[in-house]
Amino acid sequence: MKKKITLIGAGQIGGTLAHLIALKELGDVVLFDVAPGIAKGKALDIAQSSPVNGFNVNLSGTNEYEDTKNSDVIIITAGVPRKPGMTRDDLLEINLKIIKQVAEGIKKTSPNAFVICITNPLDIIVMALQKYSGFPKNKVVGMAGILDSSRFIYFLSQELNIPPKKIRSLVLGGHGDSMVAILGSTEIEGKKIDELVKEGRIKKERLNEIVERTKKGGAEIVKYLEKGSAFYAPAASGVEMAESYLKDLKKELPCAAYLNGEYGFKEIYAGVPVVIGSKGVEKIIELNLNEEEKKNFAKSIKSVQNLLDSAKKIDPSLI
Ligand code: TXD
Numbered sequence: 001m002k003k004k005i006t007l008i009g010a011g012q013i014g015g016t017l018a019h020l021i022a023l024k025e026l027g028d029v030v031l032f033d034v035a036p037g038i039a040k041g042k043a044l045d046i047a048q049s050s051p052v053n054g055f056n057v058n059l060s061g062t063n064e065y066e067d068t069k070n071s072d073v074i075i076i077t078a079g080v081p082r083k084p085g086m087t088r089d090d091l092l093e094i095n096l097k098i099i100k101q102v103a104e105g106i107k108k109t110s111p112n113a114f115v116i117c118i119t120n121p122l123d124i125i126v127m128a129l130q131k132y133s134g135f136p137k138n139k140v141v142g143m144a145g146i147l148d149s150s151r152f153i154y155f156l157s158q159e160l161n162i163p164p165k166k167i168r169s170l171v172l173g174g175h176g177d178s179m180v181a182i183l184g185s186t187e188i189e190g191k192k193i194d195e196l197v198k199e200g201r202i203k204k205e206r207l208n209e210i211v212e213r214t215k216k217g218g219a220e221i222v223k224y225l226e227k228g229s230a231f232y233a234p235a236a237s238g239v240e241m242a243e244s245y246l247k248d249l250k251k252e253l254p255c256a257a258y259l260n261g262e263y264g265f266k267e268i269y270a271g272v273p274v275v276i277g278s279k280g281v282e283k284i285i286e287l288n289l290n291e292e293e294k295k296n297f298a299k300s301i302k303s304v305q306n307l308l309d310s311a312k313k314i315d316p317s318l319i
Contacts, residue, residue, distance in 0.1 A: 002057070003027030003246055006068040006110065008102050009077030010039040010061065012228055013118060016235035017075055018059060019046050024239065026246055027072065028058040034078075036063035069109035073242045075143075076129065078102050079119035081229055092121055092307065093314050099125050100315075103132030114245045114280050115140045116238055117256075122175040123304045124311050126256050127269045131318055138281040142256025144175030145271035146237035147230075149254050151217040152181050155210045159202060162188060169193075170254050170287075171214060172271045173300025179271070180296045181211045185287060241276055248278035257281050263289075265301050268308065 005021055007014045010033035018029045029046075031039040039061030047059040060067065068074070079095040099119060106113065115135060117126040126142030133140065148171035150164075157164040169186040173179050186193040196202050213220070221230040244251040257274045259265045262284045273285040289297060312318045 003072045004030065004070060005073045005075070005242065005246075006030045006032060006071040006106075006113075007075050007077070008032045008068075008106070009079065009119070010035070010042050011077060012231035013077040013235050013238070014075075015042040015046075016231050017077070017238055018042060019049075020235055020239045021242070022046050022050070022055050022057050022059060023053055024243065025055050025057055026239070026243055029060070030068050030071070031059070031061045032063065032065070032068055033061070034063055036061065039063065065105035065109045068106070071106075071110040071113045073116065073245060074106055074110060074113045075116045075118065075238050075242060076102055077118045079125070082120075092124060092311055095119055095121070095125055096128055096311060096315055099129050100132045103129055107133045107135065111135070113139070114242075116143055116241050117141070118143045118234060118238055120175070121307055123256055123269050123271075124307050127258075127308065128311060128315075128318055130258065130269075136280070137258035137260075138279065140258075141241065141274070141276070141281050142175070142269060142271075143234065143238045143241055144256050145171060145254025145273075146240055147234050148175065148179050148214060148217065148271070150233055150237060152210065152214040155213055156186075156188065156193075159206065159210060160188060160196070170273060172254055172273070173297050174270060174304040175256065176300075176303060177215050178296075178300035178303040179215055180293060180300050181214060182287065182289065182293055183207070183211075184290050184293060244276040245278065245280065250275050250277040250282065252285060255281070257284055259284070262286055263297065268301065268304060270301055270304055 005027045007017050010031040031043045033039040043059040043061035082091045117129050119125045122142045122144045130140040152171050153167045166189045170182045255274050256269045274281045275283040
């Protein structure tokens with residue numbers, strides 16, 4: 001039985017998600033957008049490439065939730081990007097309203113779906129989505145950590161001239177300037193990064209510069225594009241999560257997941273390593289963080305909490 005994957009938001013990331021999912025033949029794709037022309041146009045355009053790339057999945061576009069019913073996976077990118085002069089709180093207010101609308105739509109039509117949220121400010125929007133939809137907490141997860149970790153690994157691979165696949169690392173915590181690169185778990189060809197520092201292959205100062213560049217990874221792309229934000233790497237990251245669920249791969253992936261005491265925090269979503277399989281978020285992996293990592297992780301959670309407090313002022317039903 002072919003799987004059904006609904007993409008709520010057919011913009012830059014939504015369109016790229018649809019293309020990648022079609023090329024990997026993960027399932028039939030329904031693109032949903034309040035601007036129906038975008039959804040229908042992108043679905044048809046990608047579908048017309050099927051003879052070239054040989055994939056055999058159906059793609060359609062709509063602005064009716066009825067057309068998305070009984071989806072196995074829903075990936076949400078619906079929202080507005082931050083415009084010049086817009087504060088994070090302005091963006092939060094607008095995207096909270098949008099995600100409430102989306103939650104209403106999907107809970108009526110696909111109550112058993114695995115839901116991957118991408119819309120920013122990610123850590124809060126994914127939390128609001130879970131509350132508004134009432135979906136089980138292990139079936140609602142945020143995409144950010146895979147992207148942040150991928151950016152960090154890419155920068156390290158460029159610096160050390162080593163293929164990205166030979167580098168393992170994790171960037172955890174909130175999806176913002178307070179994100180935490182877990183250097184204690186960073187390995188280059190099986191060697192801990194600290195050993196490379198000791199060997200003089202990379203200076204500590206240079207490593208710290210790469211960590212800072214990762215934190216600003218999204219802003220760097222925005223600066224180049226001028227209009228819009230990153231979408232290829234975010235889409236690739238979302239597809240990895242969807243594939244792990246659909247194929248029960250039980251991959252260990254850094255995602256924004258609901259903490260219920262793990263890492264010492266409760267009732268908050270934050271970027272942590274999780275196992276994603278056919279049951280959704282099947283396990284939260286608790287790493288042995290060193291003292292500095294613990295401190296930075298706690299700081300990152302605090303920044304998420306602060307934004308959550310703003311969200312609760314905007315919509316008291318989130319309390
Ligand atoms: O790592 C991450 N999580 C981030 C997330 C990485 C990059 C981008 N990040 C955020 O994803 C970004 O700040 C946005 O909040 C989302 C989507 O980014 P994208 O670049 O795809 O934005 P677009 O191109 O503006 O697309 C958003 C679409 C657009 O077509 C709107 O018409 C549609 O969302 N939209 C809606 N669809 C359905 N329902 C409603 N209510 C709605 N409102 C807008």
